[in-house]
Amino acid sequence: MVTIVSSFVWILMFRTCYNLCFPAKNDVVTNISSSSQSTVPKNLSNLTQILDLSENNIIGIHMQDFAFFHQLKSLNLSFNKIRNLAAATFRSNQELECLDLSMNELVNIECHFLLSVTSLKYLDISYNNFLSLTLGKAFSFLKDLEYLRLGSRKTIKLQKNDLEPISGKHLQEVSVGLKTLSEYEPGTLQVLRTAKLHIVLPSINYANLLERVMYDAFNISDTLKLSGIDCCQNCSEKLSNIDCCQYCSLITSSRGCCRHCNRYINSFKMLDKFSKVTNLSLQYLTLDWNAFESISEIIWSSMVKNLNIFNVKICQVTPFILGHLETTLKTFAVRQIDVVPFYVNQSVIYHFFDVIKAENLMVCESGMIFMTCPNKGNTYKLIDLSDNSVTSDFLFQDCQTLNSLETLILQQNKLGQLFEVSNMTKYMKTLKHLDVSQNQLILDEIRVCPWTNSLTKLNLSSNRLTDSVFTCLPSNVEVLDVQKNDIFSVPKMLNNLNMLKELYLGTNKLANLPDCSKFINLEILFVEANAFHEPSSSFLQSCQRLTVLNAASNPFTCTCNLRDFSRMKENTHIEMIGWPKSYRCAYPDNLKGTLLEDIHLSEVTCSTTLLLVIVLGSMIALTIVIGLMCHFLDLPWYLRMIWQWTQMKRRTMKTDSHQLSENLVYHAFVSYSQHDSSWVKEQLLPNLEEKGSPLRICLHERNFIPGKGIIENIINCIDKSYKSIFVLSPNFIQSEWCHYELYFAQHQVLNEQSDNLILIVLEPIPQYLIPSKYYKLKSLMAKKTYLEWPSDKNKQRLFWANLQATIGINLTAPSEEFFCVNTDQ
Template identity: 65%
Template sequence: MSNTTSFIAWISIFKVGCSLCFPAENNIVINNSSSSLIVVPSNLRKQTKILDLSQNNIRKIHIQDFASLEWLRSLNLSINRISNVANASFRFNRKLECLDLSRNELSNIECHFLNNITSLKYFDISSNRFLSLTLGKAFGFLKNLEYLGLGSREAIKLQKNDLKEISRNQLQEVSIGLKYLSEYELGTLLVLRTTKLHIVLPSAGTSALLNKVLHDAFTSSDTLKLSNIDCSQTCDNYINGFKALGNVRISTLLLEDLTLSWLQFTSILVPIWDTRIKNLSIMNLTLNCIRSAFQHSDRVLETLIFRRIGSSVFYSKLSLYYDFFFKLKVVNLTISNSGMNIIACPEQGNYFKFIDLTDNSITSDFFFQDCKTLNLLETLILQQNELHQFYKLSTMTRYMKSLKHLDASQNKLTLDEKTNCLWTNSLKKLNLSSNRLTDLIFTCLPSNLEVLDVEKNNIYIVPQGVNNLEMLRELYLGSNKLVRLPECSNFRNLEILYVEGNSYQEPSSHFLQNCSRLTKLNAASNPFACTCHLRDFSRIKENTQVELVGWPESYQCIYPVNLRGTLLKDFYLSEVMCNPVLLLLIILSSITVLAVVMGLTCHFLDLPWYLRMIYQWTQVKRRVMKTDLQQLHENCVYHAFVSYSEQDSGWVKEQLLPNLEERENPFRICLHERHFIPGKGIIQNIISCIEKSYKSIFILSPNFVQSEWCHYELYFAQHRVLSEQSNNLILIVLEPIPQYMIPSKYYKLKSLMAKKTYLEWPVDKSKQRLFWANLQAAIGIKITAETEETLL
């Protein structure tokens, strides 16, 4: 089977174009194809390695055109109008390995410009206007050449000496266009030493000419590709040429671009079938209806491929159709891109091990149902058809006792209800990607599967308890609608898991605990929510030996918005934020430490003093509570009690007292130095004066906050305000007090200055009159006559 797979892959890329010689990654690529250029651009980057100038109007290559591109490795100049290439055009391009000059106007095949590029591996000068294919001596220096494309759009002759310059080189592939061949010397192609040979056959010519070409072509290499078999006018020369084949060397034959009738086709196919050829591929076949059975020898062909067959072939008699395709003695059969819509069960005794029916119109209603003759079939490929009923797909396989690989991808398969599907027990690999399947698919799978591909379906979850897939090693679930990762407990032997491009946001790394054999994981391109639930998964690359496909560039946060675009490898949340128990312990510990600190702070910041002040004020409050507010006003002796620092006494005596006591209606001002009663405690005097005064005026300055007694006076005055629910505090800022100068125990002063409007003493004399007016208005109260008499 490995030989069949390599053959099928090879025929699809028989000739690798120059532009594909090197991958684009790690190379500087410039593509100026189809740019209407008439000369080679002069501003090409010096580091260019791959340059495409195809499909332009360039007519000539000059010496200086590529002189600066010393790193150039691949150059495509095909489909231009180049008629001349200067001899030293590539002398500075010694690393050049690919050069395509096909489909131009070259007439001289000497190609002296090749002298400087001995590293060349790929060289194509086919479809030019050579009058002869006599290769110049420059070809003899191409010791590393692997691919050579030759050919002309002019009538040419081909002789042995024409190819002698490359006769000593072992090539991988040679392509020669002989569409306009007029004369051929027998044995010319035998000069070549090549593994693969592609011949574009002459469109016209004598039977003898085609006989010579085909004779040499079939004996010159291991693999032969023949193109341009056009029998729209006559086919006798081609038929005679194939019938004249004797012993052939080739084991693989590719026929491409055929236009002929069914009779002409079978007349060519029969002699080919009778040769030693093992692998036959027929592509781009335009064929009319099948009208007769195909009679061929009993020899078994290893591989037969039909690709892109004209649709009219399938509108013939079904019996002849079946006879042709499924009575063939072939081990590996491919019929692709050919419009087939029905297929019958082969007769007993067939040799089929591999059947590929890709890109047709086959439905599952009648396809191989109850077919018991495919006992040897190991691989069945049904990609890109019209299969709908998944249940019938399973029943189709139940008699295929050797089937190991089934590919039904890119169909329209559905499964609408839970059912017991009838599978063959031999099936190991199942590809159901690009269908319309849902979660129910996991109730209808063969038990011995080792590889399951259900990518690009409508699967939301993998149901728990899927216990019939113990042998599964590879599971592909990409591009579905998964909202969570599958439980690995369902697939204990799983080694490869692909779940990229789904809808889950917070996969946990714990799912790996039951996947002890997992070696490869693809979880890229999902809408990851970078939260605590994702924290362990984001460290998966560090914590496991599993190969993470697409890491790190395809693993990005989508939610929350502030983390969108962040790579998972850069996403981090601390243990504290994601562990509630640890967070609670830290909070409790912090509260305990804070309480201890606060206790110690209070101890060192005179907490006993505050307690004494509270006790004494409660005594005052008890007395105040016995007198109502009206009585308290009637008992006022002084208009205001003034609290100030001794350092500010000069301003009090020179400014404050004259403006309050020497007016027409003088205020009675209480001062500690005049009205404190000797022998009585200072605190009692303070409380007494505050109680007998309607207002309390505080002269604030840096000196004030340094005075211990001023603090007491402020303390009791503030508590009076709170007790009486009055507004009897007047603050006068004599000098600005910076916040840093106010001791911590004066926090009440800070609070008062923040909440209460205060008066500022203006230095400007013009503003002082307004200051006194505001102060007098703030004091404004009349003391009763009885009170005055008592005072006197």
């Protein structure tokens, strides 16, 4: 009996659904697999198109379980405990195209429920409890059926009429599990019309059935897959901790437990030159090395062109000399070959691969640590040694027989030195594509690497290479992949890679985009997930032929330097991979996470020239406006007066009235020429004594004390006045007494170190008109700010405000008020 473990292995390995079973982009998917459901949930959306209920504990399906799923296209009920389905179960699911009922407990293979779903394209009912594989008439109504999986866990018989309902259908693929087959009528499988056939072979206990099944299988389709070749079945030894294959690897007898291999070898002898098979896959094999080589030799002598062997367990390895064969084999692929014996004569295995003459050789996931240089006459165009343990120390070194090799794949091995890898290729004159990704490659010193000149595509991704890798590259390379390394920058001093068209630098540590001046023909550039903030402004200028750029997932700094780059999608023909969702600001913090396309920096902010033009233009315009204002509105006068008023106010506020002399009686002593008396009486006195805060003004004609000398009165009035106002005009210059008053007032200023003089220019006085004896007046007018009497009435209000601010301070009220005025004699 077949164990449940082997059943699971088989069904999991070949549950390769047709593409329609996978959700399309806009399909509504509901996945409730592995959720311990015992019934179909009732709260599912009736818009569901893809429904997965696999790996649950569902026993029964009711009539209404799927009644509301009118748009259901794919239904997966595998790995449950379903025993029966009513004929009307899927009558509401007219759109159903994919149905998986494998690994359940169905007994009736009549499958009347199929009458309701005639649009099915994919149907899997393998590994149920069918007592036979006699298909019901319902299968004949599946007009669109393309993929069919059959099989049972129970012992079954197979006869010609069993598959009659599908005999006229041209299917894409049919899989039939015959592991439990107990009786077989020759020619039964040949009623099938399918492009691909998969057979799980019967147990070795039924050797005659094995030969009949394989004979029919070889004459049905050009693509055949055979599973379940096990020479170690029914091992006589009772083992507790290890399986038969492990036990066989320990005994010395070459025909130990794998004594049934000859039956399989004899069955393969029916694969003669008249069979239809050109593409053959053998999966899940357990046999000894001799049987493996014998079966391979038979296949090579047939019309098979592509041989794929997957998941092989070798129980014994004994010397077996395989001669050189002339074959028509195009592809020989071995994946997951497991040699169980720990100590093995490696030369036996290497000799096997040495004699193979195929165009494509693939030995993957098999623990290979070495591969010999093949003998002359090989026809290899492709060698794939991915997922092994190969090192570069001796692999194909000085190998001169790979004269036809075009593609060499050494992905995911243990290669260490890039120089050794380049040295390996120097005799491979036709090599175009080399893949050494996912290794441990380094370049420990900068030196010339002897690559073959024919190499155009090189994959060095996922290694430990640094910037120095650019000194060790083939000169004719067109496609270079150095993603996922430790590259910080592309050196500026490197040999020109004029042929390079595609460069992949993603997931490194680049601080800036590379300069394309060394890659003048570069068309595709990938620099995603690096560390650059602001792509250089010269990048676009140097990459004139670039058509595709992937710079996503970098920490962009969104400043003016990034403006041209962020507009690349709009302003160039370059296709931006990942735009816009994968291009976001990382700095500054206030823009972190913002899409680059949403950052709008103005032309003024980012253009120094434009900003300078605007600033200079504004300054020129302001200068013109100020000039016009100065010309028509006398703006300088207003500014000067406002400045004087501000300064005077500030000084007045700083003056402490308690610190003033107790002798002060008047706010100001006024000195003027008698010829200007009308202005003093009509303008000066009314504006200072009557308006605003009244001031006490000392005038000669009012406050000089009779009987005292004029000089004494002048000195007395100046001493008792806070300020001395001098009304300057050409008349003032001709007055001797005014000169005396000015002299005494200036003398007081020097003695007390105060600033009590106020000069009012009533009429302009040119310097050359002032006599030389008035040198003190000249000095004062040159050093001291004076007030000009404006003839414009609009300006006079500011003049009086300015004058009042100069002398507006609080004085103690005198016991006897008197006023003092001096006029020229």
